[in-house]
Amino acid sequence: MELAISASNGKAGKETLSVSDAVFDREFSRDLVHQVVVAYRNAGRAGTKAQKTRSEVSGTTKKSKRQKGGGARHGALTAPIFVGGGVTFAAKPRSFEQKINRKMYRAAMAAILSELNRQGRLKVVDAFDVEVTKTSGLVAKLKESEVGQRPLIVTEEASEHLYLSARNLPYVQVRDVQGLDPVALVSADTVLITADAVKKIEEWLA
Structure with a gap:
C-alpha cells in the first residue's frame, strides 16, 4: 500500500511511500491490543506494597x-x-508481569499502526526536527502540522533539541523507533512519523 508524505510544514505533498500491508494494513484485533497494552502497563508497576x-x-x-x-x-x-x-x-510485594511473546507484541503494534492509518491519525512527514532547544518553536511547528492536543512524534533517532523542546509540554511525546510502545500509540491523537522511521518500523515488524 501507499502512504502519503506531507511536508514538515503540514502541507500535503505529492510523494508517497510504499509500505507493507502486513504492518500498515493489518486487521485490527481489539482483544490482542488490549492484552498487550495491559501487559505493557503492568510491567511498569512496582508491586512493592x-x-x-x-x-x-x-x-x-x-x-x-x-x-x-x-x-x-x-x-x-x-x-x-x-x-x-x-x-x-x-x-x-508481588510481580504484575504478564507473559507476552514477541509475535503477539509485534502483531499488536502492527494492528495499532494500521488502525491509526485507517482513522487518519497517522501522518507521515519527510522530516521533523527543531534547530534549537526552544519550546515555543516546537509549539509553532506542531500548530502548522495540525496534529491535535496529544501528538506523538516518532523519528528514527530523536535529536536532543527535539526531546528537550518537548519536555515542558505535558501532552506531547517524542519517541525514536527503539522507544516506541503500544501505550504511547493508543493514547496519541495523532502520530507524526518521519519516512525514515516508517521504513525502520517496517523492518522491525515485518
Whole structure:
C-alpha cells in the first residue's frame, strides 16, 4: 500500500511511500491490543506494597486484660481489630508481569499502526526536527502540522533539541523507533512519523 508524505510544514505533498500491508494494513484485533497494552502497563508497576500481619507488628503478645470481669475477652493487642494491630489480609510485594511473546507484541503494534492509518491519525512527514532547544518553536511547528492536543512524534533517532523542546509540554511525546510502545500509540491523537522511521518500523515488524 501507499502512504502519503506531507511536508514538515503540514502541507500535503505529492510523494508517497510504499509500505507493507502486513504492518500498515493489518486487521485490527481489539482483544490482542488490549492484552498487550495491559501487559505493557503492568510491567511498569512496582508491586512493592507491603503491610504487616499480626505476627509481624511490633507489640507484646501478653493478654491485654484479665479473662473475666473486664468486658469482652481478648488476647494480644496486635490483633487486627485494635488500632496499631496487624492487617488481616496483608498485602505483600508481588510481580504484575504478564507473559507476552514477541509475535503477539509485534502483531499488536502492527494492528495499532494500521488502525491509526485507517482513522487518519497517522501522518507521515519527510522530516521533523527543531534547530534549537526552544519550546515555543516546537509549539509553532506542531500548530502548522495540525496534529491535535496529544501528538506523538516518532523519528528514527530523536535529536536532543527535539526531546528537550518537548519536555515542558505535558501532552506531547517524542519517541525514536527503539522507544516506541503500544501505550504511547493508543493514547496519541495523532502520530507524526518521519519516512525514515516508517521504513525502520517496517523492518522491525515485518
